[in-house]
Amino acid sequence: MNVDAPAPTRRTQVNERTILDARGLTKHFPIRNAFGWQTGVLRALDDVSFTVDKGEILGIVGESGCGKSTLGKTIMGIHQPTDGSLIFEGNDIAGAAPSAARERRRHLQYSYQDPGASLDPRWKIRRSLHEPLVIHHSGLNYDEREERVRAILQAVGLPVGHLDLYPHEISGGQQRRVGLARILTLQPSLVVLDEPTSGLDVSVQATILNLLMDLRKQFDLTYLFISHDLSVVRMICNRIAVMYLGKVVEFGETEAVFETPCHPYTRSLLSAIPTIGGARVIDTFSLEGEPPNPGNLPSGCRFRNRCPMAQQTCAEVEPELRADWPGQEAACHFAQ
């Protein structure tokens, strides 16, 4: 199922195919005590920069709490970024007023992690699918909307009869399909997929992944693929960004990162994936400890407390992403 998009560009290089350009994107949440006084800052995203090319699939991977969902939601405008700019199809959507940004963001859509919870349990599927058209294309009458909805429903592989069912009457895999149909009615160009296969059985996951690839071809879509499942990411993404505690620690072409991971965190993360038929991870895995509290980060490199290569410099200087490898960048002082 390897992807047939054009060769990806470097991380922050803008060209005529660039569809999204994130520059120094930062999101800090205040930590407040019981009286409402701010006692600290939770750095959910810190100076994240990258570009997304039209037609590519960019994977955002990392463990829970690393900021990957915050990144998706900040791009979507669900969170206002603390700092940084976000250029989507030539317009800055980070600083714009909410109403203007919503207009500019019509072609940017977000697929929620849990489609069961994002569909109204008291609405039939038909009404849920009509809703985005009612909001964004108020000129259409009922019949025109129904026509579009039926076409989309067919594209995601659901029978028309499902329009008259309620969300609880269909399976988890079918709910995902409805969630995708809901997004596609607006003809987006970039879709943020937040954990599109979590909670699905492997056989259903396979059909959903195949569907995502078909839809991408059919509707000319670009995906920002947020996932913690590295084997899925390896299979479908062109490039990936590995995040750790709000920072991108490694970025590059998927194969390069998986074959020769440079950052020690990426290496540990990849070595933790079970390979059926290969050496057992539990015999070889060495990373100890757990990620620190994101409200109280270590100085310098955020990974240094768990890093086998950490030295004095790591506590003093925060490493920047270095583009020292072909098709790959890593934020580590000692990566070779």
Place this chain on the structure above:
Amino acid sequence: MTSDLLRVRDLKVSFATDGGTAQVLDHVNLTIGRGQIVGLVGESGCGKTTLARSILGVLPKNSARLEAGTIEFDGVDLLRVDPNRLAATVRGRRISFIPQDPFSSFNPVFTIGAQIMDLMKWKSPELDDADAGRSGWLPRLHGSRRYKADRERVLDLLRQVQLPDPEGVLKKYPHEVSGGQRQRLMIAMALLPEPKLIIADEPTTALDVTIQAQILKLLRDLATDHGISVLFTTHDLGTAWEICDSITVMYAGQEMEAASSEGFFKRPSHPYTNRLLKSLPSRGGSLSGIPGSIPALVDPPTGCRFNPRCEFATDICRQTRPEVTSAGPGHDVRCYHPVAEEKRHALA
């Protein structure tokens, strides 16, 4: 036949639902050897949790019905033992449990130490079987000999599960420790009564992959050290490969294939197992799901329940369920048309 610790034979369990009687387990067999880690894999709704609950004896009383079969544990049929006696001497003592979700398994308003010490009142390995049913009701002094012994035992186990600062952890509330640490505590609590069998219900599903690797290693090392058997239910075949000595795969309430871990991934014989292995994401390979969907258990297909989705199905598959046949040493398969050697989708 005392070599096996647990032998489930022909277990049939049904549930009363609004839509009719759901045949959740259909004559299921399962064997766990002493000191073995057995993986019970299958997709959601295949009955793996129901099987685990049947062994523990905690099926919902109102809706579940045990229709047939035996669960032989250490030579005794658990289904014929008095339920009160089962609660006092087997459940939580000979057989303990690690839940899927470490977040909702602690009571948020008591300290971790209070909860663990409360467990010890009932399930301490120092209790003899006659005491076990009532000792928990008795008040206990913190200075008593048994309290001190139990506390020492708890601290010792917390060190074994590699929790930093065991004394401090006991004073904390559940929300003050991370998910990985909570799962370590759960493992420690499962080991405290010195059981012979631990039932671990998807213990790493809620955890990140690096924490998962740590927890799996811990669970395997401790089970080996203490000589405990583990029934490990999971839907993730990768974790099953990591930790299990043998694997049983279930589909829609029927067990389909049981084999050693190597045999399961190297020589998958059942068509369902082959389709399942084919749906795993692999590099560069094509991805194929399984056409169709899981049948409703209220009105399941007759015969082999996989037959509507199976490419090899014939009339006999629709009429009667295949008997267990051997596909090699220690490799059992229930299929009339096991997949031929050259067509198997081997991963190992």
